[in-house]
Amino acid sequence: MNDKKTNPLWNILRSVRLTLILLSILAILSIIGTVVQQQEGSGIYHSIWFRLIVFCLSVNLIICSIDRFPATLKLFRLTPSPDRSKVFEEGTPRAILLSNTGLEQVSSGIQEHLRGRFRNLVIKDNGNAAFLYCEKGRYSLFSVYLVHLSVLFILCGAIIGSIFGFSAYVNIPEGGSIDSVIPSNGDAQKYKELGFSVKCEKFIVDFYNNGVPKEYRSDLGFIVNGKEVLKGSLLVNHPIKFMGVTFYQSSYGTVPGEKATLKVINNDKGAEETKIEVALGKSVILPDNKGELTVSDIRDNFMNLGPAALITVKSSEGKETPIWLFKDRDNIPENYSAMFEVSPKFNPSAYKPFTFSIDDMGSVTYTGLQVARDPGVQLVFTGFFMIITGLFFTFFTSHRKFWIKITGEKGNVKIDLAGTSNKNPAGMERELDRLLLSLKNIKPEGKHNG
């Protein structure tokens, strides 16, 4: 113990001044993080500096607790002697005078009254005077340790979650399924196999009159080894857990379907218009047998200009002309249009005598799911429960000790009351007043005579 007291490192680590400094640094770093976040994602909170400060705070917290715990334990085990005189001199004097009664009668009446209401009643009676000690809230001495322990629980839970858990976002088109995800905290190319597959059988969205979504839900099927094991409707705020992985309804949207309806204008024939529907990868013969058109690719957002399709037109001589067609061609800004005129790859009239455009691409709704496994979450939530309980007991209960001195002479009995509390002195004064009042109302004579 002596070593510890002189060790300068220990002295720094056990100081609450260090706690205050670390809390301030942590607050400042967090503030910087919210400003920098705009550009760089949540980088600062995962940086080594931030973690180092959190680590120092944990060490500080543990050492402070180790340093103070023996004293608390001593206080917890200690039962003060009932015949203290100092407490009666220090506090507000509180006394009752009773006449026509005996010391023993009063003493036993008070004991009766205190039992059940207070704990650890200790009595010392020397014939001329009776001394009573009782108390409440002794366990509240530990409540602050519960709060600090809970912080460690939460931090441990967070560490376990970040090491052994994962979190990913995935889109599943209606009717489609997935069996792996790309965790957001890892390598962007690294797939994580789920060990089962999830199928989105149906996606339903319901709107309010003002167009705001009211409810959306995915009907999911969970398939293990080709067999559907579980079916469930996934709604916002109502996640589904399957084989340790939890699925959360996060968003939804639409992607172009697997086919395109094209408008073909024949410029030779006075802009004669033909509509043809082609599935992705399939080919059709153009009007008047003037070549063969294939839909080679469909993208939901090509060059950031919205949905687009790549068509390849093969002339009868076998020459291939690839053209990208944009669905929202009319909305594309001016400065891009120049590029379309120059580059044949984007010129819808590059294959004579036709001009191509997209009439419709169809669309498929997809559901956006958050997929996560977090083995640390139970620990974190346990910590939450502990911190609330701990804070409640820390702030709203205190270790209150009461001393009662009963002295009597010639049928007149005097009761003195005093008490101390480790917290909330004003509350203690009120409790002493209440106790004094209740002691006044005890009628030991009535009990014995009646």
Place this chain on the structure above:
Amino acid sequence: MVNTVILSYITFVYFFCFLSYLIFLVTGRQIFGRAATCFTIAGFGGHTVGIAFRWFESYKLGIGHAPLSNLYESLIFFSWAIILLYIIVERRTGNKGIGAFVTPLAFLSLAYASFSGDIKNSIQPLVPALQSNWLTAHVITCFFGYAAFALSFGMSLMYFIKMSEGPDNTGGFFKLIPGLNLLEELSYQMVVIGFLLLTLGIITGSVWAHSAWGSYWTWDPKETWSLVTWLVYASLLHARLIRGWKGKRLAAISVIGFLCVLFTYFGVNYLSSLHSYDL
């Protein structure tokens, strides 16, 4: 809508409360103090009726939900919580002087809600993410916490004024500011209540985020700023309970803490956040 009309009238009632408390504080005449208390209780009653009406009207629109879902409703609730806590403090301490520093906060909150052109006061249906019982628990705990911190802030300002007026308290402008010890004790009690409620608010939000978004903590600016606020008040508690800090220094931390509360509440809207209020 009836509720917004009622609530905008309550704004003026709170302004009169503020004036009465101020006159009471300056002149020291009891009649103004009694009038202020009557105004406050009447205003609070009307405020409660306004909130109840709004709740009722949302059901009539077929999109019934507790009025705790957007910036307008949160401001209304914030000022309601401030006044409720203040009435309790006034009852328990019998001291009316604090009212002059607390009612203006409730007045400003209501005035901002009722008369700012940027704030939509119509009743909006709940988007799916908000359709959760956690919403009510989260908003109530957070805003009662904020309200307790607001009271502590008002008391800390009074503490500074009292300090500057000197210890004898006879020639000062404000005659009836409570004693330094009472202010400090009350301010500390408000911080304790606020801290417990803020902790509960962060936890309910965290548990809710876990079931809605799949993550209990994402370092979203609102979450981060609530943590900063929590750290500031945690420092205050440690400074007082362990290091024995008192008086001015503690009052200063309480002021800083409340500035953090305000930034958590309003400032974060200027940073991109999942919590951004749909103005």
